[in-house]
Amino acid sequence: MERKGRLPSLTGAGKPRLDTAATVGLILLALVVIGAVLAPVLTPYEYGTLDTDTRTEPPSWEHPLGTDRFGRDQLTRILYGARVSLLIGMLAVGIAAALGLLTGIAAGYYGGLVDSVLMRLMDSVAAIPYLLIATLIAIFAGFTARGTTIAIGISLVPDFAALARALVLNTLGKGFLEAERAFGIPDSVILFRHVLPNIISQYIAKFTNAFAEAVLAVTTLGYLNYAVQPPYPEWGDLLADGYIYIVSGQWWLTVFPGLAILITVVSVNLLGNGLSRLIDSRAGANGGRS
Amino acid sequence: MFRYILKRLLWLAFTLLGVIFLTFTIMYFLRGSNLPVLLSPDEPPDGLSRALEHVGLYGTYLGDFLYFLLRYVARLQFTGLVSGKLTDINTLSTRYLYTLISCLSAVAVSWIVGLPLGIAAATRSGGFLDNVVSALTVGFGSMPTFWVGLMLLMLFASKLRIVPMLFVGLPSLILPVVTLSLSNISLVTSAARSSVLETLDKDFIMAARAKGLRESLVIWRHGVRNSVLPLLSTLGSQLTKALTGALVVEYVFSIPGIGRLMFDSISNRDFNTVLICILITAVTSGAINVVTDVLYTFINPAVKRRYE
Numbered sequence: 001m002e003r004k005g006r007l008p009s010l011t012g013a014g015k016p017r018l019d020t021a022a023t024v025g026l027i028l029l030a031l032v033v034i035g036a037v038l039a040p041v042l043t044p045y046e047y048g049t050l051d052t053d054t055r056t057e058p059p060s061w062e063h064p065l066g067t068d069r070f071g072r073d074q075l076t077r078i079l080y081g082a083r084v085s086l087l088i089g090m091l092a093v094g095i096a097a098a099l100g101l102l103t104g105i106a107a108g109y110y111g112g113l114v115d116s117v118l119m120r121l122m123d124s125v126a127a128i129p130y131l132l133i134a135t136l137i138a139i140f141a142g143f144t145a146r147g148t149t150i151a152i153g154i155s156l157v158p159d160f161a162a163l164a165r166a167l168v169l170n171t172l173g174k175g176f177l178e179a180e181r182a183f184g185i186p187d188s189v190i191l192f193r194h195v196l197p198n199i200i201s202q203y204i205a206k207f208t209n210a211f212a213e214a215v216l217a218v219t220t221l222g223y224l225n226y227a228v229q230p231p232y233p234e235w236g237d238l239l240a241d242g243y244i245y246i247v248s249g250q251w252w253l254t255v256f257p258g259l260a261i262l263i264t265v266v267s268v269n270l271l272g273n274g275l276s277r278l279i280d281s282r283a284g285a286n287g288g289r290s
Numbered sequence: 291m292f293r294y295i296l297k298r299l300l301w302l303a304f305t306l307l308g309v310i311f312l313t314f315t316i317m318y319f320l321r322g323s324n325l326p327v328l329l330s331p332d333e334p335p336d337g338l339s340r341a342l343e344h345v346g347l348y349g350t351y352l353g354d355f356l357y358f359l360l361r362y363v364a365r366l367q368f369t370g371l372v373s374g375k376l377t378d379i380n381t382l383s384t385r386y387l388y389t390l391i392s393c394l395s396a397v398a399v400s401w402i403v404g405l406p407l408g409i410a411a412a413t414r415s416g417g418f419l420d421n422v423v424s425a426l427t428v429g430f431g432s433m434p435t436f437w438v439g440l441m442l443l444m445l446f447a448s449k450l451r452i453v454p455m456l457f458v459g460l461p462s463l464i465l466p467v468v469t470l471s472l473s474n475i476s477l478v479t480s481a482a483r484s485s486v487l488e489t490l491d492k493d494f495i496m497a498a499r500a501k502g503l504r505e506s507l508v509i510w511r512h513g514v515r516n517s518v519l520p521l522l523s524t525l526g527s528q529l530t531k532a533l534t535g536a537l538v539v540e541y542v543f544s545i546p547g548i549g550r551l552m553f554d555s556i557s558n559r560d561f562n563t564v565l566i567c568i569l570i571t572a573v574t575s576g577a578i579n580v581v582t583d584v585l586y587t588f589i590n591p592a593v594k595r596r597y598e
Contacts, residue, residue: 120301124308126527127576129534132568135552136313139372139561140320212432219434220538224553239437243542246444247455254444258437265432273428 022274028267032260036082045073047080048231056250066252068241074252077233078260084227084234085264088149089214093207095153100160101203105191107161108168119165122158130155130217134226148227152217156210163206167199205279208272212265219261235261302580309576313569314358318351336361366566374555374562382548386570389547392463393536396470397528404475405521408482413509415487423479431476435535439469439542457544466539470532477531481524485517492516519590526582530575537571 018026035042051071059066065074107118134151141147171177172195180190221227222236230237235257242253338361339348347353362368369376411423430438442465447455453465489495490513498508537549544550552567 120304121308123579124305124312124576127305127309127530127579128312128572129530129575131534131537132572135564135568136316137320139564140317216434220436223436224541239440243440246440247448251444254440261437262433266428269428269432
């Protein structure tokens with residue numbers, strides 16, 4: 001077990017490294033993030049400026065990914081759209097990870113009735129798809145990015161809670177916590193000084209997986225027009241705009257935003273798979289101690 | 291066995307109540323205190339609210355929930371609570387059937403395709419087939435379902451003109467089911483692959499090989515048989531995902547199911563119908579989860595033995 005339970009260093013020499021697929025994922029994801037952050041520098045166009053001279057133009061040198069029905073450059077809109085997916089995805093995973101950690105630790109540490117009630121509650125949450133939570137929030141509080149984030153966050157909690165609970169139970173099984181309890185060390189100290197550092201690296205490995213799911217959920221809600229309001233671009237929203245052009249043949253309006261989603265989620269999944277293989281191999285190398 | 295079934299039925303009731311309770315809680319907090327859920331201003335106190343007052347729950351959170359449950363959920367009408375016209379429940383059943391058919395058949399198709407693929411990949415671990423399957427799994431698992439639908443619609447309905455763009459009944463469900471299956475296949479395949487790999491790593495496989503059993507027997511009778519059971523535990527979450535997917539895909543393909551109704555009702559600001567759709571779907575999903583869990587424990591000999 002590493003001190004402070006850090007993720008294994010990605011470039012640690014002499015140690016197991018990220019495999020090729022995961023490295024490709026990391027590079028692709030870095031490109032997406034750079035594209036989102038540097039969008040204003042990378043493109044000469046604005047995401048919201050209408051231009052009636054360039055309506056639904058196919059890909060060209062001026063507009064590498066074509067233009068939409070208002071003459072807006074699609075590459076620009078995809079770059080700005082990346083901000084929405086990445087930001088909402090990260091926030092949702094953050095919410096879910098925090099709530100899931102609290103729930104899972106409480107369930108695993110206290111056991112008994114607390115465990116049963118919390119985990120049954122998690123079963124009920126898991127049974128309600130994020131789409132329904134988002135709809136419920138939307139009809140009572142409006143279609144906002146905040147509602148979207150909270151809905152996706154809530155729906156990811158059960159997975160995190162189950163993982164945290166399993167990891168806590170695993171740690172408890174090692175016996176040293178029983179000794180601490182016998183010495184009369186308060187629960188809070190045991191939990192935050194001893195249990196948490198032990199489980200955190202395996203817990204964080206789940207982030208990538210959840211982030212991929214969250215991004216897919218954001219774009220789905222965006223497609224249904226839940227997430228952000230125009231003119232700000234969102235990937236799912238771009239696809240919804242392109243829907244009517246499927247028959248008339250303006251393929252670039254539905255192909256490119258989808259590819260942007262695909263590239264982002266594939267990169268996160270590749271990275272995540274690589275990270276969990278890395279953590280598994282470390283656990284193996286440490287004789288299963290971590 | 292009777293005790294076991296009774297216990298699961300209680301569990302089912304508890305989960306469904308939990309689903310309704312969570313739905314209520316989200317509504318309750320979003321509505322704020324200025325518009326209590328319990329009674330809409332224009333409605334006179336009825337027997338139920340008087341009864342709640344009698345037991346001292348009137349105006350409390352729990353009282354509001356009970357009122358919501360007995361007054362609105364029991365009748366499956368939420369007019370008075372939210373805006374919208376009264377919904378004809380009878381027309382809901384055909385829509386519900388469409389949604390359920392596409393969800394269930396998509397999961398069935400994905401198991402028929404995904405399971406053999408996963409087993410084949412696992413038994414040839416590291417080989418060409420394994421790499422191809424893994425790449426496809428990651429690829430299809432990373433596409434939003436609605437986009438797959440859009441692409442299929444573009445290819446088959448617009449370019450090749452094999453299927454009609456408009457809804458013509460059951461044949462129109464083929465493309466949505468294919469769409470839903472594609473993303474679920476990758477879930478089944480990768481789960482099957484890792485489950486088989488894990489089993490093949492166990493000591494009893496080595497023992498079987500040491501006995502000199504044929505490799506095909508080792509893999510099929512000892513490996514695959516023992517890996518299918520843990521796979522079944524993922525069925526519940528797959529069905530929930532497919533159900534969500536079905537709602538969205540209906541929107542893409544204009545299938546008159548529950549999802550289409552829900553999104554249309556949102557645009558019409560008919561929130562009564564929206565709430566009905568939400569509750570029907572959430573309760574279905576809750577029931578699916580408990581039922582698959584019961585089936586899983588029923589098949590699992592280790593659990594079954596405990597109750598016999």
